[in-house]
Amino acid sequence: MADDFDAIVVGAGMAGCASAIRLAKGGANVLLLERGSEPGAKNLSGGVLWGHDLDAILPNWWHEMPVERHIVRKRFGFLTGDRALSLDFEDGDWRKEPFVGHSVLRARTDAWLAQQAEAAGATVVASVPVDRLNWDGTRVRGVVQGGETMTAPVTILADGANSRLSLGTPIRPEPHLKPEATELGIKEVFRLDPAVIEDRFQVGPGEGHAEEWVTGMFPPGVLGGGFLYTNRDTLSLGLIVNLASLYDRGVYSTELIEQFKLHPAIASRLKGAELVEYGAKLISTGWASRPAAFHGDGWMIAGDAAGFVYSNGLVIQGMNYAIRTGLLAAETALEAKGAGDATVARLAAYDRRLGETGVLGDFKDFQRLDQVKWNPRFYTAYPKFVTELFHAMMTETGAPKQKMSRLAKEARKSAGVSMTRLLRDGVELYRSA
Ligand SMILES: Cc1cc2nc3c(=O)[nH]c(=O)nc-3n(C[C@H](O)[C@H](O)[C@H](O)COP(=O)(O)OP(=O)(O)OC[C@H]3O[C@@H](n4cnc5c(N)ncnc54)[C@H](O)[C@@H]3O)c2cc1C
Structure with a gap:
């Protein structure tokens, strides 16, 4: 019996939309299914999109896609009690077209991408929560939803981090994500006048500022970091927390974000801003969160569903990998269609293709970092050490001056970390990164 479609893509996020656009542009009869009331309704990113993979399907996308601001500065730093230490990076290239990074709000970008898929000829249907894959022995032949089966020789799973379609199947035999390879993202969006944003963050119209903080101020054992990104007329603020570190601690994520917002360095940026949205989402990161396979008879898995999120404590990149892997799956599906x-x-x-384009390497080569980055001392002792040291160096008290080596020793002692431990952790981080 003939199939209903050449390919079915589940999930209209970055991976699914990119895939559907490429398939439709390549002449395939493609169905894109989304469980949300509309594409983007259920999606959440910080988020800075490094979107050059989109060039392949949507030239000049950054002029047409509803992006927020192009990033011209990144700040990275440490927060402790009421202290903050940070480093700014500005790059002249980031101010020139094609801009490399953009702040985005997914409700806008994903809706637009789904429209591009539709314009290219894909059938896009929202409010369809796919129940399961249609297994025919070891082969997948489409999907089942509400008792109805839709068939295609190729199904692309782009259903995000908590991929229900793959969990508990041969694709991901475990019924749940691994907590040690899963992070919890929490985000709030605040409305603020664009002129105030530009003045406060020292950026021009259309330009954006992005900052990421290692937060040494959470309850002991809770490991995570915060971010703040400027949008057109809003600020995106949030946390990424190691899921395993939240277990059995009786700590609610809402308490953590309140603590983050109350830090003087963050509170001053939020002055006068009004909370308009909030959300939380799981992120499966790194090589340890990969499925049993990336393809099988009649199926491929892309984006977050395949664990393709790179997060090293300084950056989180998932949207770019979602787009790239969605496109690679589409290329492969087109080839399969040609060959029947x-x-x-x-x-x-x-x-x-995942190998040739460096995707697999990006994840395999940084497996060690996925573990090293959750060294508890990076979130407690070291933020304390560096902020104590800078406090001592920068504060004039009238007392006799101390040599830097002595100040460093005192700060280290006060943070409770030995020189040997500091050196070992430094070497381990250097080698894994
Ligand atoms: C707080 C936070 C901050 C982040 N910051 C960044 C950042 O700054 N930069 C960056 O690059 N990445 C960031 N990420 C990661 C990024 O959001 C993801 O990597 C990206 O969204 C992955 O895209 P995707 O298309 O694979 O999955 P998703 O965007 O999750 O899309 C999956 C889609 O599938 C749909 N779906 C799921 N199940 C079904 C079903 N059964 N039937 C039909 N539809 C279904 C969902 O509704 C959704 O639309 C962040 C993530 C979080 C949570």
Whole structure:
């Protein structure tokens, strides 16, 4: 019996939309299914989009897509009690077209991307929570929703971090995500006048500022960091917290974000801003969160569903990998359509592409960092050490001056970290990063 479509894509996030656009532009009859009331309704990112992968399907996308601001500065720093220490990075190249990073709000970008898929000829249907894959032995032949089966020789799973379609199946035999490879993202959006944003963050019209903080102020054992990004007329603020570190501590994520917002360095940026949105979402990061395979008979898995989120404590990048892997899956599906063969052997070209484009390397090569970055001392002792040291160096008290080596020793002692431990952690971080 003939199939209903050439390909079915589940999930209209960055991965699914990119995939559907490429498939439709390549002449495939593609169905894109989204469980939200509209594409983007359920999606959440910080988020800074490094979107050059979109060039392949949407030239000049940054002029047409409803992005917020192009990022011209990144700040990275440490927050403790009421102290903040940070470093700014500005790059002249970031001010020139094609801009490299943009702050985005997913409700806008994903809705627009889904429209591009539709314009290219894809059938996009929202409010369809796909129940399961349609397994025919070891082969996937489309999806099942509400008792109805929709068939295609190729199904692309782009259903995000908590990929219900793959969990508990041969794709991901475990029924749940691994807490040690999962992070919790919490985000709030605040409305603020664009002129105030530009004045407060020292950026021009259309320009954006992004900052990421290692937060040494959470209850002991809770590991995480915060971010603040400027949008057109809003600020996106949030936390990324190690999920395993939240277990059994009786700490609510809402308490953590309140603590973050009350820090003087953050509170001053939020002055006069009005909370308009909030949300939380799981993020499966790094090589440890990969599925059992990236392809099989009749299926491929892309984006967050495949664990393609790179997060090293300084940056979180998932949207770019979602777009890239969605496109690679689409290329492979088009090739399979041409050959009239969507078997596991044919779809192995997807893994080959993941390898050739560096995606697999980006995750395999940084496996050690995925563990090292959650060293508890990075979130307690070291933020305390550096902020104590700067406090001692920068505060004039009238007391006799001390040599830097002595100040560093005292700050280190007060943070409770030995020189040997500091050196070992430094070397381990350097080697893994
Ligand atoms: C707080 C936070 C901050 C982040 N910051 C950044 C950042 O600054 N930069 C960056 O690049 N990345 C960031 N990320 C990661 C980024 O959001 C993800 O990597 C990206 O959204 C992955 O895209 P995706 O298309 O794979 O999945 P998603 O965006 O999650 O899309 C999956 C889609 O599938 C749909 N779906 C799920 N199940 C079904 C079903 N059964 N049937 C039909 N539809 C279904 C969902 O509704 C959704 O639309 C952040 C994430 C969080 C949570």
